Each structure stands twice: as structure tokens, then as C-alpha cells.
Amino acid sequence: MKIGIVIYSNDPETVWNAYRFANFALKQGDEVKVFLLGKGVECESLSDERFNVREQMEDFVEHGGKIYACGTCLKIRDSSPELCPISTMKDMYEIVRESDRVLTF
Template identity: 65%
Template sequence: MKLGIVIYSNDPETVWNAFRLGFFSRKQGDAVSVFLLGKGVEAESLVSEKFDVTGQMRSFSALGGSILACGTCLKLRQSEGSDICPVSTMQDLYALIRDSDKVLSF
């Protein structure tokens, strides 16, 4: 299955759980792509005692999961993409939605 996950939240528990699902799905052999949109582009900088968001993102990426971050949303926050979250576009989000069997949003 091709799973698309759109993360629009900057709540550490929500983002952590979204990446947990992505990680689990990758372990099941599914192709998984994540698109960070709006507040979701803050995911890599989220700090929480209970939820290691960045660690979960890195684990997901290490298993071959794809993470893209909205360039416009990053620019609005005076931020940039990174090695784990490259800058992306609406065209990439559209392609993720078009090519996925299922799309979830968090």
C-alpha cells in the first residue's frame, strides 16, 4: 500500500504518533510519504520531555520513509528545510495525494 500522511499540527504527541504510524507502516512493507504543512513544518524543532519527535522522524526516515516540508510554510516561519525535511511545494503535496492509496491527516 502507498500511504500518504499530512501533518498540520505542532502538538508533540500528535506529531510523534503520526510518525509512529509511518514507522510501523514502513516495517509492514508499505511505501509511506509524509508532508509537513502549516504548523506541521515545526515538527523537527518540537521539544517535549515525553515525546521524542525528532528521534521518531529519524527512525522513520532511516527505514526509507519520505518527509517533505512546505516551502511557503517554512518561509512564513523564517525557517528552512533540512536533510531530513527538504523544502517542497504544493505540486509535491498534490503528487503525494494523487499517488497514495490512502491519505491521513494529523
């Protein structure tokens, strides 16, 4: 199955759970793509001792998951991602269009 995940949150627990699910789905053999939108583009820099978001993200990428980050949202925050390419609404559209299921966090 192809799963698309849109992360719009910068809440550490929410983002951590989104990536936990994404990692689980990868291990089940699914293709998973994540699009970071709005506050979601801040997830690489989230720091919480209970919810290690960065570790989940790195595990996701290591196991073949793809992450895309909204370029406009990054520009507003004067930020640039390390784990994913800067992307556009066209990329998010393609993820939604090609996915069998889309989840939002």
C-alpha cells in the same frame, strides 16, 4: 500499499503518534510519504520529554520514509528543515494522487 500522511499540527503528542504510525507502516512493507504543512513544518524543533518527535522522524527517514515540507510555510516561519527537502503544493498533490490512503494529523 502507498500511504500519504499530511501533518498540520505542532502538538508534540500528535506529531509523535503520526510518525509512530508511519514507522509501523514502513515496517509492514508499505511506502510512506509525509508532507508537513502549516504548523507541521515546526515538527523538527518540537521538544517534549514524553514525546521524542525528532527520534521518530530520524527513524522514519533511516528506514526509507520520505518527508516533504511546504516551502511557503517554512518561509513564513523563517525556518529551514534538516531532514527533508523544501517542497510545494505540487509535491503534496502528487503524494495525494499516488497514495492508496491519505491520513491527516
